[in-house]
Amino acid sequence: MLNMSYGQFSFFLLVCFCQLSFSSSIPHLCHKDQSSALLKFKKTLTVDPSLVLCNFYYYTSSWNMSIDFCSWDGVIWDEMTGYVIELDLSCNSLVGKIDSNISLFQLSHLQSLDLSMNNFSYSHISPKFGRFSSLIHLNLRNSYFSGQIPSEIFHLYKLQSLLLSTSYDTVPKLATHDFRFLLQNLTLLRVLDLRGVSISSAITLNFSSHLTTLVLRKSELYGVIPESIFHLPKLEILDLSSNYKLSGYFPKTKWNSSASLIDLNLQGVNFCGNLPESLGYLTSLRTLFLVLCNIWGPIPESLSNLTRIEYLFLADNFLNGTIPSWIFSLPSLIDLELSNNHFSGQLEDIKSDSRLFIDLSNNQLQGNLPKSIQNLVNITNLDLSFNNFSRNVDVSFFSDFKHLSSLDLSYNSISLTNENNVNFSLPESLVYLQLAACEVKELEFLRSAKKLEDLDLSNNKLQGIFPDWASCNWMFSLRTLNLSHNMLTSMELIYLARNNLKGEIPQCLGNISGLEVLDMHHNSLTGTLPNTFRFRSSLRSLNLNGNKLEGKIPQSLANCKELQVVDLGDNHLIDIFPMWLGTLPKLQILSLRSNELHGSIRTPTIENIFPNLRMLDLSSNSFIENLPTGLFQHLKAMRTICQAMNAPSDGGDGYQDSVNIVTKGLEREVVRILFLYATIDFLNNKFEGHIPSIMGDLIALRMLNLSHNEFNHLVGVIPAQFSSLAVLYFSYNHLEGCIPQGNQFHTFDNNSYVGNDGLSGFPLSKVCGSDDNDTETNDTTSGLDDEEISE
Structure with a gap:
């Protein structure tokens, strides 16, 4: 018991009270x-x-x-x-x-600072980080820092974790002497992550014995890995991958870190030797990445001790011998990658129900596919391509693979059959399917696979017509489709207009052989146009009007020499005028209206462009400068009225082209396009200057719309040659003089001329030769009626 006087005890209570009061006011x-x-x-x-x-x-x-x-x-x-x-x-x-x-550097008492996963705009790492003398943890990874890492940071002797890694293109740099200085000074380090930092140095021997994580991935290291790294007593994660000038030797005896090592990634490091038995001591290992390590020989039996292994990557080496059956039975294994080696022989019996990813491609495996593969009922990915497997494999072989998302059997000696004629389809979960050279003769077994993104059926025995259900099932999931080297007779028409289709257009549509019509107008398609249109494509009609497509007009369309109709109107395309489309010899209709096209339309440098063009709609874009006189000079089909002129062909499939046009302020879809109906619509752009006289030579024109432009200095009279026009719009310009009379001019109403104060004559109230603006005439609003338009 404490022996103290009353006064001492009172003082003791006072001190305790003050301490309690002090604690209560901490905030x-x-x-x-x-x-x-x-x-x-x-x-x-x-x-x-x-x-x-x-x-x-x-x-x-x-x-x-x-x-x-x-x-x-x-x-x-x-x-x-x-x-x-x-x-x-x-x-x-x-x-x-x-x-x-x-002001961050005013926080001088910081012990832990984490600024990772932000965007600091390629800032250099300031030397003032070295002022945080109490710092224990510093994390600046993946925050867009760049430049030289200052040596001041390596004076932070209390640091236990230092993360300066980057996965981006910023590439911070660390001088060779600073790298050595770091390893010598920071003796308390537990975590060091310099992934992606350019070090360009050999690895020195001075590593903290406290290290649990050492990540120097893609750091331009060279020389030989000191064996002492493999003996760091507390090491759990070692990643020296993607240092292709680095070499090393595995310990032949038990590693000091074997009890603690969890993740080992030495991808790309040159070991030039056998897989050592000593790997079997790493019983805590979960991931093993030894890809591209120049190792050879068989898989040692000792690896069967890796009962906690989840990811076993040994691809792209020179491993040989047979694949041991025990490898499929490792209890925790998720992913087995043994591709691009020299394994041979047959697959032994497989006993596993793990949810595996197995890649054995590009080896020399042979014999029949073992029935024991069917034991892998939870498998998600199976790649056996480019081996020597042989036998007839019925599609029902895969009937129990309910989780299968990727299957590749290409280029073996396998014949995929449906001899039992069972009503079976591959699982709906299938996304990636490669069956090249598998003697596939029909597609019915794929009917339920509606999520396919990549499909390769090349070099098979498919014949006849590509089934309609396949086009519908895969239209908006497929990214790539390869049907080459078969005996298919067509896939001629894809017509999915006026639906509620969403998502991106599959790139594969551009290289479907035999496709003549692609019509998906008035949907809600997004993304960019396919840029995979092949040379000698059969495509004659492309209509994607009324979607939400972005980007540029794909130049691969120039390969489609059969194109007659291109309608990309009412989208969000951003581009200049595609003069290169003029090289399409059969193009008759080009509609690019209501996009975000811009710039001036330059004089073409190629002779004989757009020789058959009869409908050109560039309305509601942002084209500037003068009207394209050089272009008008080439429009031969608009300069003659020829009764023998051919209408766009229907290809014998009953499909009739359609295009949206605006007449008298109303938008109409003309379903059967008259081959004499020539139009130019430049409404709502930023054209300026004057109307070139050569436009008077376009005698086949039935509609010309130049309204809502910036012809602020436009003067002169309306050419009398326009008398053949059925519809004319010159509103809101500065035209003057008398309106020509006769032929179609008497059918135009006030809307064709409104906003031109200098014009006079019928149908305007201002009489030719008179300044009396009160003289009135009756307005005439007749023009092409609905019947004329529809015909």
């Missing part, structure tokens, strides 16, 4: 100069939600003085001193520069 000890520094730091940055990688809540949103700054998100204060000791702003979509003058 008020948070220094305002620290919160002020945080607020100034916040003002130098912005939040870009499009950069969200992990968090959907931004810590800095709580940083304002209306909230107790001791409770700001991402900030931890020392309860005794009131200083900020931890700052975590990882994954906060922050954008801005981190220079040496920012």
